[in-house]
Amino acid sequence: MAVDRTLAADLVGRILALYGDIETRLAAGIAVRLASGMDAPEWAADKLAGAASMRRWAQALLVRLDGPMRSEVAQALVLAYCRGGDAALAEIMRLQSTHPEWLRAAQIASPNARLREAIAARGAQLGTELWRVERTLPGSTALMRMIFSLTTRLSGTHTRILRWADDAYRTVIAETAAPGQLAGIDTRRLASQRAWNKLLDQGITGFQDTRGRSWNLASYVEMATRTTVAQASVEGHLDRMGSAGLDLVIVSDAPQECARCRDWEGKVLTRAGGGSRVVTVPDPLRADGTVAVEVAGSVDDAIRGGLMHPNCRHSINAYLPGVTRVPRDTADPAGDAARQRLRALERRVRRLKIKQAGALTPDAARAAGRQIRAVQSEIRTHVAATGHLGIRRKRERERIDLGNVRT
Numbered sequence: 001m002a003v004d005r006t007l008a009a010d011l012v013g014r015i016l017a018l019y020g021d022i023e024t025r026l027a028a029g030i031a032v033r034l035a036s037g038m039d040a041p042e043w044a045a046d047k048l049a050g051a052a053s054m055r056r057w058a059q060a061l062l063v064r065l066d067g068p069m070r071s072e073v074a075q076a077l078v079l080a081y082c083r084g085g086d087a088a089l090a091e092i093m094r095l096q097s098t099h100p101e102w103l104r105a106a107q108i109a110s111p112n113a114r115l116r117e118a119i120a121a122r123g124a125q126l127g128t129e130l131w132r133v134e135r136t137l138p139g140s141t142a143l144m145r146m147i148f149s150l151t152t153r154l155s156g157t158h159t160r161i162l163r164w165a166d167d168a169y170r171t172v173i174a175e176t177a178a179p180g181q182l183a184g185i186d187t188r189r190l191a192s193q194r195a196w197n198k199l200l201d202q203g204i205t206g207f208q209d210t211r212g213r214s215w216n217l218a219s220y221v222e223m224a225t226r227t228t229v230a231q232a233s234v235e236g237h238l239d240r241m242g243s244a245g246l247d248l249v250i251v252s253d254a255p256q257e258c259a260r261c262r263d264w265e266g267k268v269l270t271r272a273g274g275g276s277r278v279v280t281v282p283d284p285l286r287a288d289g290t291v292a293v294e295v296a297g298s299v300d301d302a303i304r305g306g307l308m309h310p311n312c313r314h315s316i317n318a319y320l321p322g323v324t325r326v327p328r329d330t331a332d333p334a335g336d337a338a339r340q341r342l343r344a345l346e347r348r349v350r351r352l353k354i355k356q357a358g359a360l361t362p363d364a365a366r367a368a369g370r371q372i373r374a375v376q377s378e379i380r381t382h383v384a385a386t387g388h389l390g391i392r393r394k395r396e397r398e399r400i401d402l403g404n405v406r407t
Contacts, residue, residue: 011076012225015154018069019221020400022061026165027200027358029057034172034192035360043188044177051169058165062158073151076225077232081143084236091318092244099323142235150228157207157217164204172196193360200355218350218400226310234308234316238271238299241318247271248281248293248319251307253327255390256335260306261314266327267296268319281321291321338386342393345379349398357400 033054037043175195176188204217215223241249249271251264270279277297280290296302299316307314317324349372356368376398383393 011079012222012229015069015072015076015225016218016222018065018072019154019157019217022065022161023204023217023354024357024400025061026058026161027354030054030165030169031196031358031360034169034196038188038192044173047173048170051166054169055162055166058162062162066155066158069154070151073154073225074147076229077143077147077150080229080232081236084233084238085240086236087233088237088240088244092240092246095318095320099320143232146228146232146235150224153224154221157220160206161204161217164206168196168199171199189361193364196358196360197355197364200358201351203351203354219347223310230308230310234299237316242271246318248279248295248321249299249316250319250324250326251302252315252317253330254313254315255332256339257314257330257332258309258312258336258340259333260309261312262331262333264296264302264305264307264314265330267302268293268326269302269316270295270298272298293319293321332389335389335391338382338389338391341382342379342386342391343397345375345382346397348375349379350400353398353400 033050034047037046040046172192172195176192202216205214207215207217207220209215209220209223238249241247247270249269251267251269253265254261257265278292278294280292297305302308352368352372352375356365356372359365359368379393379398383391
């Protein structure tokens with residue numbers, strides 16, 4: 001079974017739901033506080049006096065988020081690693097069934113006792129056998145580093161989230177109370193809604209990745225979580241492949257692939273690396289028993305070069321010289337452009353739903369609802385026009401928490 005970024009994508013959903021809920025609750029809670037008492041002449045002074053209370057409320061939300069976030073991260077990464085190991089074992093079992101002579105001649109059909117047990121029992125229920133192998137995690141040290149890294153990145157967003165809540169609250173009050181905005185209650189409502197809409201349109205921003213790119217909260221959490229969860233599943237897969245003595249893997253063809261990973265399609269990679277671009281590996285189908293294989297680099301090289309980025313749908317499989325078919329002429333730039341357009345429309349829907357949840361007035365909520373329906377109409381039109389490229393609407397990606405984030 002191949003391993004790719006989607007193998008453990010469903011595990012990301014619970015983490016994204018936590019942050020989607022926080023963003024929604026902050027928007028709705030701040031809106032309630034701002035709208036309260038707006039008819040009173042001393043509204044601005046009262047709201048500023050309550051800024052400390054608002055901050056404590058927002059801080060309490062983040063404190064309650066921290067524990068569940070850390071628990072969900074640990075569970076997601078351990079399960080992703082195990083799934084990657086499962087995928088490798090399933091792939092080895094398949095090879096044992098389809099090419100037993102190759103594995104037997106290469107002396108990697110039964111590398112250790114646990115793997116022998118799983119391969120011998122391949123006719124039994126697969127899940128039961130695989131769970132026996134999962135009792136030991138050969139990559140537990142690396143896994144703990146990934147857990148620590150992701151929890152650190154996510155908890156690092158909390159200070160920025162709190163700062164945004166405080167700044168947004170004060171900004172709306174300041175712009176609403178500016179000279180010329182106090183002529184009447186209706187004018188005050190319009191001014192506060194306009195200022196608040198501007199902040200909600202921008203979202204909670206200011207997050208940067210290691211390449212210096214800027215993200216809003218939802219996109220940053222999705223990117224960081226997907227990346228690390230996928231890394232765990234790939235590590236689990238490669239660790240199990242290594243325990244079976246298989247070192248070479250091949251990158252799949254994926255429709256709608258982006259320019260970042262297009263050049264890696266169909267390339268042979270080494271699991272562990274080593275620097276050489278030509279490696280000699282066993283090939284029991286040849287007279288001398290070996291074959292020289294040209295490799296594009298290691299799996300780590302490919303990942304650093306753009307393969308398996310957060311939205312990548314490529315997979316890696318075991319490569320058997322003389323047996324594995326290498327895909328050719330796989331470029332699909334038109335599909336990539338259509339998919340990117342759909343992702344942009346989905347982001348607009350999610351942002352508008354935050355705006356709707358944080359509306360200060362019923363009119364503003366209704367206006368956001370109309371905008372949501374307009375963008376969803378654009379999505380339907382786009383999907384209808386690009387269906388032949390494999391573009392499909394996934395409504396869960398239009399939810400604030402991105403549903404269960406299938407790509």
